[in-house]
Amino acid sequence: MNGLWIMLDLLLCLGMVALAWRLLSVADLFQAVVLFIVFGILVALAWVRLAAPDVALAEVAIGSGLTGALFLAALAHLRRRSRGGGAPPGRSSASRRPVWQVPHAALLVFWLLAPALLLAVLALPSIESGLAPEVLANLDQTGVTHPVTAVLLNYRAWDTLLELAVVMLVVAAALSLPDESNLPMKSVQGPVLAGSIGLLVPLLVLVAGYLLWLGAHAPGGAFQAGAVLAAALVLLRLSGRDPLAGVAMAARRWLAVIGVLGFLLLGLAVTLAGLPFLGWPTAWAGVIILLIEVLASLSIAVALAALFGGSGVLRT
């Protein structure tokens, strides 16, 4: 049995390296995107094998699924532009040069960085278990029973706050770009797509809520829930609908920032009680973390949907 697992791990590693090479070297960008999505699924399997289901969930939902959808949307825009702008024959902007023709500047950076990184990794002290024993020893003060959520939203809440701020920053940057909200799509005939979207979207909302609640004691949480919710919005967008129809523009923008804002305000609120910034009191930690996760998943979902649907989702 053990030998079988080792074989599976070897296959996974070889598959990842082979796919990575292929997706970097293939000339057709559409093939590269498809290979990237498959690569993400293998990476998620690798995380499962490393006993990190939280990371696997995030990888498959955000890294592979939503990023793949974003790449496909970007590719559609690129193709439309190269068709409209009359790209030179034989080299459309949707194809690229192969990976071995990298610019010299990039190679120079690589040869400077790679040895430095290698030395840094080799110089790392070998740690038996890291901070895991301390995380587990103080788990009853964090308000949750899942150690990963405890790290993300209590011990290292500061990092997660900054991550959410980065997501908000990306949305702000995307909003400042010229509007290209209309995905170049041909509409699908017949009731099949609309029917299954009608079936899947409520289910995705339910799963997002489940993942959010699960985060307190098992793998799950705001990022995974937000990604699943965003997938529901992307599906609605693909069926030609406005995913946030009926929600006023001002309310949409509040939804996009409420994760960071709520996190920040709660972090400041506890300082009024003499606690450090983001230092949740043990009695309230569970409620505060749940509140932050609800707000954060809403913001993440709206942000990801806005990135996919174009700035029209958040701008008139």
Next chain:
Amino acid sequence: MIAEAVALVLISAGVLFFVAGTVGLLRFPDTLSRLHALTKADNLGLGLVVIGLMFLAPSVAEVLRLLLIWLLVLVAGATASHVIGQRADQEREP
């Protein structure tokens, strides 16, 4: 022991469908026949694997979860095939 043997047979049969579907995907000449090959792997292959895994599942909850996964993949797979097939059909007869 019997459950494990049944699971092994079912999962092996499922894997066979996946191999056949992949070969079809790689060898068939046009989009529609490739889709035809792929749906066999998706629907039947995964179905057999899922039923095989049900025999190994430790609880009823897990059996239901496996069933749900199969049904969701059926819905998603059928929809995706429909959309791809429609586009392929449009491009064939402009």
